[in-house]
Every structure is written in structure tokens, then in C-alpha cells.
Amino acid sequence: MPKIGVYVCHCGENIAGAVNIEEVMNYAKTLPDVVLVKNYLFMCSDPGQDIIKQDIKEGKVDRVVVAACTPRTHEPIFRDALESAGLNRYFLEMANIRDQDSWAHWHDKSGATEKAKRLIRSAVAKVTFAEPLEDRYGDMEKSVMVIGGGVAGMFAALDLANMGLKVYLVERQPSIGGMMIKLDKTFPTMDCSACILTPKMVEVAQHPNIELINYAEVDAVKGYVGNFEITVKKKARYIDWDKCTGCGVCTQICPARVPNEYNYNMDQRRAAYIEFPQAVPKKAVIDRPNCLYFKSMEKTGKPACQICEKGIPPKGIQGCPADAIKFDDKDEYINLKVGSVIITTGYKVMDKSHFKEYSPHSKDVVTAMEFERILSATGPTEGELKRPSDGTKPKTIAMISCVGSRDERYHSYCSKVCCMYMLKHARILKEKYPDIKLYLFFIDVRTAGKDFEEFYVYTRELGVKVIRGGRVSSVDVKPNGKLRVRGFDVDLCSPVELEADMVVLATAIEPATGTEELGRLFAATCGREGFLREVHTKLYPVETASKGVFLAGCVQGPKDIPESIAQSRAAASAAAALVIPGKIKFEAIIAEVDREKCSSCGVCVPLCPYGAIKLQEYKGKEKAYIEPALCAGCGVCASACPSMAITFHGFTTEQILAQIDALAEA
Amino acid sequence: MAWEPRLIVIACQWCTYQGADLAGSLRYSYPPTVHIIRVPCSGRVEPEFIAEALKKGADGVFIGGCHFGDCHYKEGNYKAIRRFKLFKRLATDLGVEPERIQLEWISGSEGKRFAEAMTEFDAKIRELGPNPLKGGANV
Ligand SMILES: Cc1cc2nc3c(=O)[nH]c(=O)nc-3n(C[C@H](O)[C@H](O)[C@H](O)COP(=O)(O)OP(=O)(O)OC[C@H]3O[C@@H](n4cnc5c(N)ncnc54)[C@H](O)[C@@H]3O)c2cc1C
Ligand code: SF4
Numbered sequence: 001m002p003k004i005g006v007y008v009c010h011c012g013e014n015i016a017g018a019v020n021i022e023e024v025m026n027y028a029k030t031l032p033d034v035v036l037v038k039n040y041l042f043m044c045s046d047p048g049q050d051i052i053k054q055d056i057k058e059g060k061v062d063r064v065v066v067a068a069c070t071p072r073t074h075e076p077i078f079r080d081a082l083e084s085a086g087l088n089r090y091f092l093e094m095a096n097i098r099d100q101d102s103w104a105h106w107h108d109k110s111g112a113t114e115k116a117k118r119l120i121r122s123a124v125a126k127v128t129f130a131e132p133l134e135d136r137y138g139d140m141e142k143s144v145m146v147i148g149g150g151v152a153g154m155f156a157a158l159d160l161a162n163m164g165l166k167v168y169l170v171e172r173q174p175s176i177g178g179m180m181i182k183l184d185k186t187f188p189t190m191d192c193s194a195c196i197l198t199p200k201m202v203e204v205a206q207h208p209n210i211e212l213i214n215y216a217e218v219d220a221v222k223g224y225v226g227n228f229e230i231t232v233k234k235k236a237r238y239i240d241w242d243k244c245t246g247c248g249v250c251t252q253i254c255p256a257r258v259p260n261e262y263n264y265n266m267d268q269r270r271a272a273y274i275e276f277p278q279a280v281p282k283k284a285v286i287d288r289p290n291c292l293y294f295k296s297m298e299k300t301g302k303p304a305c306q307i308c309e310k311g312i313p314p315k316g317i318q319g320c321p322a323d324a325i326k327f328d329d330k331d332e333y334i335n336l337k338v339g340s341v342i343i344t345t346g347y348k349v350m351d352k353s354h355f356k357e358y359s360p361h362s363k364d365v366v367t368a369m370e371f372e373r374i375l376s377a378t379g380p381t382e383g384e385l386k387r388p389s390d391g392t393k394p395k396t397i398a399m400i401s402c403v404g405s406r407d408e409r410y411h412s413y414c415s416k417v418c419c420m421y422m423l424k425h426a427r428i429l430k431e432k433y434p435d436i437k438l439y440l441f442f443i444d445v446r447t448a449g450k451d452f453e454e455f456y457v458y459t460r461e462l463g464v465k466v467i468r469g470g471r472v473s474s475v476d477v478k479p480n481g482k483l484r485v486r487g488f489d490v491d492l493c494s495p496v497e498l499e500a501d502m503v504v505l506a507t508a509i510e511p512a513t514g515t516e517e518l519g520r521l522f523a524a525t526c527g528r529e530g531f532l533r534e535v536h537t538k539l540y541p542v543e544t545a546s547k548g549v550f551l552a553g554c555v556q557g558p559k560d561i562p563e564s565i566a567q568s569r570a571a572a573s574a575a576a577a578l579v580i581p582g583k584i585k586f587e588a589i590i591a592e593v594d595r596e597k598c599s600s601c602g603v604c605v606p607l608c609p610y611g612a613i614k615l616q617e618y619k620g621k622e623k624a625y626i627e628p629a630l631c632a633g634c635g636v637c638a639s640a641c642p643s644m645a646i647t648f649h650g651f652t653t654e655q656i657l658a659q660i661d662a663l664a665e666a
Numbered sequence: 667m668a669w670e671p672r673l674i675v676i677a678c679q680w681c682t683y684q685g686a687d688l689a690g691s692l693r694y695s696y697p698p699t700v701h702i703i704r705v706p707c708s709g710r711v712e713p714e715f716i717a718e719a720l721k722k723g724a725d726g727v728f729i730g731g732c733h734f735g736d737c738h739y740k741e742g743n744y745k746a747i748r749r750f751k752l753f754k755r756l757a758t759d760l761g762v763e764p765e766r767i768q769l770e771w772i773s774g775s776e777g778k779r780f781a782e783a784m785t786e787f788d789a790k791i792r793e794l795g796p797n798p799l800k801g802g803a804n805v
């Protein structure tokens with residue numbers, strides 16, 4: 001038989017002013033299993049808590065009901081009091097007779113008093129069925145994996161490494177840097193992108209706590225928060241990176257030329273290549289499908305080319321001076337243990353080929369990302385503005401916004417950065433070539449952001465034509481090679497038609513290829529549009545559905561660099577707060593399956609929003625099992641199990657039914 | 667003595683329960699016929715809770731959860747609303763008016779709305795009269 005003690009708080013006058021304490025106490029004494037009832041002016045004060053502790057220590061009570069304010073603020077305080085007196089901290093229930101009683105019914109003293117009695121009756125009923133629960137602690141691996149080495153991933157890695165944590169930064173490409181390194185200048189400050197990013201790339205590579213794993217992808221994931229076991233696949237490079245000095249000899253003598261994806265195929269690279277001049281690490285790789293050695297080996301079994309390795313001796317051309325070529329290189333799989341993960345795999349831009357109405361076959365119609373490369377000093381034209389079709393200098397350029405964004409046929413969302421980078425492109429061009437004619441077609445101009453509106457006003461003042469209206473209806477190639485652009489101007493309320501030498505399409509930002517698959521490996525879910533989803537837009541913006549897995553940057557949705565960095569540093573601090581203590585607390589208020597009762601129906605498995613439930617073999621049958629580390633304590637499974645096999649600790653069915661009975665009865 | 671309704675509110679701890687606390691601290695009043703049972707999420711509510719409450723004579727049951735998109739556990743409130751139809755049917759099967767079961771999203775910042783919703787709920791149940799299964803609790 002439990003021995004329940006009821007402690008009624010006056011909260012000064014806050015409760016006692018509306019509730020007749022004595023009447024309530026006399027009533028509480030009549031409740032089943034209640035062995036003593038006491039009151040105090042402020043139960044939460046030290047002397048108040050001492051009253052409870054004393055009774056526990058003397059063995060008078062072994063279950064406690066505190067009738068006072070709200071458990072939301074005070075439950076932890078009284079739980080600690082129980083624990084310090086040697087009683088299980090979950091043998092406590094609070095009756096909220098202040099916030100939900102005396103305050104709300106201040107002018108109805110007898111109503112408030114009667115309600116207080118019933119609330120206490122409900123708490124007593126619930127505590128009668130309380131079970132002793134233990135918060136559990138698991139070991140936490142003190143390391144973090146950051147996946148994606150764009151600007152977001154780099155900042156997260158640096159912050160974590162500076163806090164003394166071991167960081168593995170996994171990047172799919174040969175070099176880190178992501179999309180930002182491809183940009184020419186960046187709004188709103190117009191810094192040169194490479195100039196501000198390359199020093200950070202070097203810092204990442206040289207940091208003693210960061211292990212850079214390039215040209216690699218996550219292959220498999222086991223475990224959960226605190227103890228993820230991750231298999232990373234390092235793709236074969238066919239060049240020994242321990243020996244490669246980045247001299248670039250192979251990238252010059254390799255005879256196999258292929259379109260250069262880094263510049264969106266606007267120029268060529270070799271099969272042996274360094275991704276871009278400022279690559280970090282500056283190491284070469286061989287692109288196997290295009291390499292003549294591998295092609296010939298597959299066909300004839302004899303090597304047709306080994307120029308990168310051996311050079312062309314008759315011509316006096318030397319091969320790799322570092323002896324780094326390694327045709328027998330293999331994919332390598334490495335296993336890493338980390339406590340937490342941050343996903344920062346960024347975005348890709350839509351290809352122009354989707355938009356038949358804009359003449360994608362014309363070389364002079366380019367995407368905005370391609371245009372960034374054209375403007376960039378490291379791009380295919382070394383920063384010189386040239387028409388891709390004939391190399392002449394364009395006199396008129398039209399830019400079209402929202403291509404694939406805010407369009408039911410493709411993506412309903414706004415890609416957020418396009419309005420600003422279109423203005424940026426206009427500004428770069430106008431400042432360099434004041435005579436150039438620029439027509440910017442917008443649905444409407446969205447420049448909400450710090451210093452953005454000023455940027456817009458300044459750019460317009462440079463003489464850029466902004467045309468607001470619906471969508472541009474078509475871009476056609478005229479017989480003279482020029483492009484005819486047709487749209488509508490809402491301000492003039494008339495159709496517009498103009499001739500341009502080049503057209504730039506602000507194509508939509510999309511999640512990087514493989515985002516959904518990567519998310520699935522970690523049980524982190526994506527939204528409808530395929531971006532990784534945060535747990536709660538407002539309260540948990542960097543947490544994913546999977547505990548211990550965080551996100552930052554464009555993998556969560558389109559955003560600019562300042563926002564990506566802010567989010568990545570937030571994710572780093574959230575991950576650090578989790579990892580640094582070295583232990584992880586698993587709440588006792590979670591669900592548990594009684595496998596004897598489980599009928600193996602599997603109903604609960606897909607219900608859990610955290611993927612905590614799986615069917616596991618138990619006594620020769622598949623039975624549900626809830627992984628305590630993953631359960632977040634929502635209770636959904638317990639209320640759905642048709643066999644009543646799931647107990648939701650802290651809010652058991654038995655406890656809630658007892659409360660209902662206590663409240664419903666006369 | 668005159669009949670007074672006995673109302674049970676099953677409130678999500680992240681929203682409606684907080685909304686009730688806020689109503690109190692702002693001193694918005696509502697009838698003391700309302701009694702809250704705290705649950706972790708509106709998705710925790712079982713059909714059995716509703717059946718038990720009605721059978722034991724509660725005159726009305728109100729489920730309070732977070733607005734869509736705000737559920738602390740992502741989609742517990744969607745699960746609650748799906749079950750809500752079942753709850754209503756369950757009431758009908760027991761011979762109780764389905765309007766005695768109500769569900770609403772009230773956030774932790776909506777103290778005023780909580781008080782209003784409770785006042786409306788109380789008035790509605792008074793109109794319906796005592797739970798036919800028990801004739802209400804005579805206070
Ligand atoms: C045309 C254009 C112009 C822009 N101009 C500006 C500007 O002027 N100012 C501004 O503030 N913003 C600008 N932006 C936005 C800016 O590019 C982004 O905000 C920023 O690059 C986002 O960084 P990120 O790290 O989130 O993603 P990313 O830069 O995309 O980096 C992601 C990284 O993850 C890697 N990766 C992807 N998948 C995997 C995987 N499965 N495993 C391992 N690694 C993976 C990628 O290779 C990449 O290195 C522009 C965008 C566009 C399209
Ligand atoms: S819902 Fe219940 S019976 Fe069905 S698998 Fe889950 S625990 Fe077992």
C-alpha cells in the first residue's frame with residue numbers, strides 16, 4: 001500500500017486567497033492511501049521542501065502530492081527534493097491549484113475550493129500508480145561528423161574544432177568550398193567570393209582537430225545519438241594523395257579532354273584534373289570513365305595511355321614528378337564513430353533544359369550560375385564578358401527571375417536569393433561597362449534583408465531597367481542570332497518585346513542530388529520539396545527529426561551566405577552542447593513495449609515520428625522494440641497499440657484512467 | 667443542489683496546458699467546472715480515455731493540442747484529429763451526444779482563447795444538460 005503525503009501550498013495569498021486551505025486539507029485526509037496532509041506558506045522554499053524531505057526520511061510517506069502552482073516550472077524542484085531525500089524522483093505528482101484554479105476562479109471561492117479538492121483527488125489517483133523510473137545515461141562519443149564542405153559545413157567544422165572537438169568533414173567533391181567558391185562577387189557587400197572564402201578553406205584543412213575526407217560519401221549508418229557508427233566511402237582517386245603535390249603536371253599533359261562540370265561545361269578539363277585552381281586540398285584525381293588508360297584496359301586489356309605517369313620521353317615531356325599516379329587505386333571504406341552529425345550538403349541549380357520556352361538550345365541563354373562563372377576571373381573566359389556563341393561583347397542582356405521557382409509546374413517555393421543576385425549581376429556589369437543595356441524581368445522584387453533595399457535602390461540608379469510583371473512568356477532566337485524576349489510590364493500595363501544579345505535565367509535552387517537518400521540513412525526526413533526538414537520551424541530550427549543529427553545551410557531550403565553561416569554556427573553550438581558533456585541523458589518518460597503482450601501487428605512501427613520502433617526477433621517471433629535513445633516521448637504509439645502492449649511511462653493508461661475516474665465521479 | 671457540469675480537458679503539455687496557466691496568470695476567468703489532465707501530446711489520447719470519461723459521468727471532454735505545424739512531436743496533433751472522428755463515433759455508440767467531445771488547437775500564448783473556449787464549452791454542455799449515461803454529478 002502506498003503511503004501518500006499531500007502538501008498544500010498557500011503560495012502566500014495566491015492560493016489561500018481563493019481556496020479554503022483547511023477545508024481542502026480535511027478533504028484530502030479522506031482520500032484513499034493518504035497518510036498525512038500538511039500545509040505551508042511557500043512549499044517550494046527551503047523550509048517547505050524540508051517538510052517533505054523530513055517525512056520521506058522518517059519513512060512516513062513514499063508518494064508525494066504537492067498541491068501548488070504549475071508543474072511546468074516547479075516539478076523539477078520537487079523531484080530533486082524527493083531524490084535528495086532518497087525517494088525515486090518520479091513518485092511525485094503536482095495538483096495545479098494556483099494557475100489553473102485560484103487565479104482563474106478568484107471571485108468564486110467555493111467553486112475554487114471544490115475544484116481544488118477534485119484536482120488533488122486526481123493527483124492522488126495518479127501518484128497511486130506511479131512507477132519508480134530511472135533517467136538513464138549513455139556514453140557520448142566526443143566527435144562530430146559534418147557532411148558537405150560548402151560554406152555552411154566549413155563554419156560548423158571550424159566552430160566545433162575550436163571547441164576542442166574532433167571533427168570529420170566529409171565532402172563529395174575533390175575540393176571543399178561548395179557553391180560559394182564558384183561565385184564572382186557576393187551581395188550585399190560585393191566582396192570577392194574567393195578572396196573571403198579561400199583563407200577559410202585553408203584554415204579548415206590545417207586545423208589539427210579537423211580531418212578532411214574529400215571525394216567521399218556516407219555509405220552506411222548504424223547506431224544513434226551519442227554513438228553513430230558511420231561507414232564512409234572514399235572514392236578511388238587513381239592518384240596517391242600522400243604523394244601528390246598539386247603541381248598540375250598531369251592536368252596539362254593528359255590527352256583526354258572532357259567538358260568541365262565545374263564551369264558548367266563551358267570549357268574543358270582533362271581526365272586527370274584538379275577541380276579548380278584554389279582547390280583545397282590541392283590534389284589531382286583521375287576521372288576513370290574518361291581516362292584513356294582505363295578505357296583501353298577495359299577494351300583490349302592493354303594500356304593505350306600512361307602519359308600522366310610516364311610522360312612522353314621522345315618529346316622530353318616528363319610524367320608526374322612525384323610518382324603519384326596509381327592506376328590500381330581502389331574505393332576505400334572507413335568506419336568512424338561520432339556522437340553527433342551535421343548535414344550541410346547544400347543545393348544545386350536547375351538546368352536550363354527544362355525551360356523550352358526560353359530557347360535553352362541557344363548558347364547565349366545561360367543560367368545565373370553559369371553567368372557567375374562567366375563573370376569570375378577563374379571562369380571559362382577568365383572574367384571577360386563574352387557572348388558564348390561568338391565571343392563578341394554583348395550590348396544588351398535580359399535577366400529573367402523565378403525560372404522554376406514560384407511556378408506550380410516546378411517548385412512552388414521562392415528561391416530567395418535570385419532577386420538579389422540578379423541585382424548583383426546588374427551592378428557588376430554596370431560598374432564595369434556603363435554603356436551596357438540591362439533589362440531585369442521580375443514577378444516582383446523581393447529584397448527583404450539587411451542592406452538589401454539600399455542595394456536595390458543603388459542598382460536602379462545605375463540605369464538598370466526593372467520590369468515588373470508576370471512571367472516572361474518566351475525567348476526566341478531570331479535569324480540574325482539575337483534573342484527576342486517577350487513579357488509584360490504591369491506598371492505600363494502593356495506587353496514588352498525586346499532584343500537581347502544574352503539572356504540569363506535565374507533558375508531555381510533545388511536540394512543537392514542524394515539529399516533524400518542521405519537523410520534516410522540517418523532517419524532525418526525531408527519536406528515535400530525535398531529539402532531536409534527541421535523539427536520545428538521556430539523552436540528547433542537546426543534539429544532534424546533524428547536526435548543528434550543537425551542541419552544547416554541550403555540543405556534546409558534556399559538561403560544566402562549570411563543566413564547559411566548563421567545557421568551553421570547555430571547547428572555547431574547545438575551539436576557541441578550535446579556532445580561536450582560526454583554523457584547523454586535519456587528521459588525516463590518514454591514508451592516501452594511488453595513483448596509478451598505484443599501481437600506483432602506492427603501498427604506502431606510507422607507511427608513513431610522518430611523511427612524509434614522496430615520489429616525484432618523475440619522468442620522466435622517478430623515483436624516491437626522501442627529504442628530508448630530514440631524515443632522522444634510523444635506517446636502516440638501507446639495510444640494506438642491494439643494489444644495495449646505499450647506502456648508510456650509517466651503517463652500510463654492506468655494513471656490517466658485513474659485521473660479520469662477521480663475527476664468524473666461525484 | 668443544482669446540477670453543475672463536470673468537464674474534463676485533456677491538454678497537451680506544450681500548448682493548451684500552458685495556455686491554461688497563462689489564462690490563470692492573466693486572471694482570465696472561466697467556470698470552475700473545467701479540470702485539466704496533462705498529457706505529453708494530443709497524440710497520446712486513447713479512445714479508452716473518452717469512453718471511460720463518458721461512462722463515469724463526465725458531461726464533456728475537451729482535447730487541447732498544438733496548432734498544425736507546432737506539435738512538439740511533429741505530427742501528434744494530426745494523429746489526434748484523425749482519431750477525433752473515432753471518438754465522436756464512440757460517443758454516439760455509447761448513446762451520448764457527440765458534441766460533448768470537442769477538440770481545439772490552443773497554443774501556450776493563447777490564454778485568453780483558452781478562457782473563452784472553456785466558457786463556450788461550459789455553456790454548450792449546460793445547454794445539452796447532464797450526461798445521459800449518469801445524469802451528471804450532483805454537486
Ligand atoms: C547564382 C547564384 C548566386 C548567388 N550569389 C550569392 C551572393 O552574392 N551572396 C550570397 O549571400 N549568397 C549567394 N548565393 C547563395 C549561396 O550560394 C548559398 O547561400 C551558399 O552557397 C550555401 O552554402 P551551403 O554550404 O549551404 O551549400 P553549398 O555551397 O551547396 O555546399 C554544399 C557542399 O556539400 C557537398 N555535398 C553535397 N552532397 C553531398 C553528399 N551527399 N556528401 C558529401 N558532400 C556533399 C557539395 O559538394 C558542396 O561542397 C547565390 C546562389 C546562386 C545560385
Ligand atoms: S502496435 Fe502493439 S502489438 Fe502491434 S507491433 Fe506495436 S507493440 Fe506490438
Ligand code: SF4
Pocket residue numbers: 590591607608609610611612613626630631632633634635636637638
Ligand atoms: S512514445 Fe512517441 S517517440 Fe516514443 S516510441 Fe512511441 S511513438 Fe516513438
Ligand code: FES
Pocket residue numbers: 678679680681706707708709730731732736737738739740741742743
Ligand atoms: S505536442 Fe502539443 S499536440 Fe503534440
